[in-house]
Amino acid sequence: MLTFTLRRLSLFIFTLLVLTLLSFSLGFLFPGDTVINHSGQINTTAAELAHLNKVYHMDENIFSQYGAYLSHIFNGNFGQSMASQSPISHEIITLLPATIELSLVALLIAMSVGIPLGFIAAINHNKASDNVILSLAMLGYSIPVFWLGLLAILFFSIGLGWLPSAGQISLLFEIEFVTGIQFIDILLSDSPYKWQAFRDASTHIILPACVIAVAPATIFIRLSRTAMIEVLAASYIRAARAKGLSFSQIIFRHAIRNALIKIIRHVGLQFANLVTIAMVTEVIFSWPGIGRWLIESIYHRDYTAIQSGLLVLSCFIISMHLFIHFIYAALNPLARGNKYGS
């Protein structure tokens, strides 16, 4: 496990370096002056510009420039937002937790709906319920998420009036910013209306999280269906059946555990997909997260924000990927011996 950990960590650091290289090169690719793209200071005097050039080593060779950029990033200095002229690191700290919260809730919903449905489909393989679940999965996979979000708002918020259509929490509640993850902040606060706030926040998150969860859930259905079919065809299941175990014993004690391991492996890859969907959904539901902020940065041509947003969001996804891979390796000893960590 130790060598596995070290190998994965070195790969992780390499990945992060490639990402910083990518975001560094974006400074050159975006329109405008490179140093202004890196720092985000648009209204500079000649003296300030000269200072910036010196700080970012712009008059030296490209490696030294990259080094200067890297040291800025490691000090938590992402420059200023071109649109609002406030430090980007501050904006990211306030916005990223909302996205993390939304995507984790969505992932949870997708897994808790998708995996059981996939198991049911696999147990009834080639029967009517299998076909129904598969066609539903196909439909859910094909719906454009922005359209689904609009229909959900039209139906649940405007038509039935059950759930709020925008924002993270009603403005009536004043919750102090501690971690940025709304639910934790509410529980930490000592407001007398704590539980009302908690209920309000949960009604706000249900609709966007469900909209995000639809497409990943369909992928989980397929994954768990394939995994379960494979497991049920294995000889140890036949052995268990020969021993005289009942059907539910076989499924719950043997099949589900082994199938889950195969699914967990793919959760990390699905996470990137989920965050993409979350970005669009944030725009529709006015969720104060990093996805909406990034898309708005494009309208404002805020290149510094795009550059650092890419870096932070990808880091988040890759860390989740790594985390899930560790869980997988902890559960499945066979995965630790891989020569090439893929």
Add this chain to the structure above:
Amino acid sequence: MARDKIYLEEVFPSPFMQLWSGFRKTPVAMLGFYCFMFLVVLAIFSPIIVPYNPIDGNLDMILLPPSWHEDGDVSYLLGTDELGRDMLSRLMYGTSLTFGLSFVVVIVSLVIGVVIGSLSALTKGIKSSFLNHCLDVILSIPSLLLAIIIVAILGPGISNTVLAVAIVFIPQFIHITRYAVKEEFRKDYVLASRLDGASNFRILYYSIFPNIVERLMSQATLVQSAAILDIATLGFLGLGAQIPLPEWGAILANGLERFYIAPWTVYLPGLAILFAVVATNLVGEGIRHALKLRKES
């Protein structure tokens, strides 16, 4: 009459024909295939057969509901939008933009991805490992985010969107080609032609490509459905097709302000996208099913 062929000729259908005969046996896949062909025909001929000009509005006929509604007019079958533009014409024209351009995306990224992927399958050691890790990094960035960044570099517009989406999907093709070529290289028939003295490129071109073409096609349908969604999403966000162009996502975003008074300007383009993606996915599912049948037989 004398029979010319005395001996029963043994015909081995090519892998592609085997796939087609398996594909034809599933009715749902054929239904998807007909819908797909319908969209292809519509995408090619829509500029000729649209009843009205999709960009010019008729200001006497503003926000007309679809013709099955009691206020509707049968000469505007699917109603009109806020400038009196015929929805049917706009949706038909949009087929050649959203659906037609997704073809361009697939072809561009397929060609580039297959070339790089098969070249990289021939390399070994550090070069190969480095490429693999770089691919992993790119694959872990959300595709839409990457597309958004490329659009930010190039500036909004439909041609830049197509380019961005095509670039985004290249790594997927590299990955699958690389994997498939490596797998085929281990098989005996490749060894046989290698013993005949064939060079790597000859093996690649004459032996391996015919055998992996169906897998590439199945991946291509997946990419196409994702490309339709991505083009529409970028259009919806206002980063893709610009204002007068009737791209499905852009039509939807355009109707957003009048969602309550004219819901058909929102749900019709959404249904069009859904229809195109479902048709593409059904074809892809049919190909995968046929491949599985062939493997089992």
